[in-house]
Amino acid sequence: MDLHTVTEVISPARPGQWRPGDAWLGGGTALLGEPRPHVTRLLDLAAAGWPPITVRDDGVEIAATCTIAELADRLGRHPIVLQCCHAFLASFKIWNVATVGGNLCAALPAGPMISLSAALDGTCVLVGPDGGERRVPAAGFVTGEGTTVLRDGEFLRAIHLPSGPLGARTAYRRGSLHRHGRSAVLLIGRADPDGGMSLTVTAATRRPHVFRFLSPPSAAEVEAALETIPISGYVDDVHGRPVWRQHLTRHHARRIRAELAV
Structure with a gap:
């Protein structure tokens, strides 16, 4: 346009x-x-020449200008990264132009880079008009449909993914109204070496929800956690109604819990 x-x-x-x-x-x-x-x-910002991916001792830094194609090429060995890249259901043209940072800043509920960053305990590096930096958890970067914590003049410089969550065992579930449709539900479960587990709910809800459990949760504990999302917190549009999205969220959450419990 x-x-x-x-x-x-x-x-x-x-x-x-x-x-x-x-x-x-x-x-x-x-x-x-x-x-x-x-x-x-x-x-x-694309002309700034930032390295797409920078490997550090404590994880990786993904430049906001890193394209989806570059992310898949450099970090595609991690299944969850590749799964979230494919959640775009986009052509190779989009993969080679769309950026990780742009997907977060657009703050669309179905944004898979939001899902990935929140599920892996990412941190967003924001730069203000005066050049000063501040850091916010990726799970809290998106505040609603099309809204973020960005202030006037700020831009997203990078997303840092810590090495622990990036290398953890994950389970991924996605649902939509039809095979090539926009994500209506996208859940990611993560099992950590210390026995803890996290469950990230996106696409179905207006903002990401991350639930953390100190030990593998029971089915009842997962259900109780999901109950804290009010029906008004689910997206209502042509890609799915709130009650249906809530139902799919609970269905996929049960499957993720069972998969990670093995």
Whole structure:
């Protein structure tokens, strides 16, 4: 879609350049997907040249500008990474343009990079207009449909995934109204070496929900945890009604618990 109100593109962009009416540009697949009449200038982050993936002693840092294709190529040996990449059900063209950071910042419930980052205890690195950094848990980055914790002028610089969760055993379940449809439910379970387990609910809900258990939970404990999500917390759109999404969430949660208990 043409953003006919844009009169200038700053490339490469850097902190200190933002002003009202600006929008940070990554891959552009979300930014250019709908009208944005308030946007008059684009600040190009893709031209900054950040390394897509940086391996550190405590995990990996994924640049916000890392494309889905680069993520799958570099970290696809981890099954959960590849599963979340394929949850896009997108063409190779999208894989080679869409970015990890863009998927988080769009804050669509079905965003699989939101699911991946939240399920693996990711941390989002945010940079403000003055260049200062702050870090927030990925599970709390998205606050609702299309909303995040980003403040005016801030951009998402990177997502850090700690090595422990990245290497843990996981279970993945996804559901939609039809085979090639948008994710209506996406759950990820994670079994940790210390005996704990986490269950992350996304796509079905307006924001991610992460439930943590100190030991393998019983079916009743999982059900009790899911009961804390009110029916109003489930998405209601053409891709699925709240009651149906709630039902699928509970169904897949039971299957994940059973799989990780083995």
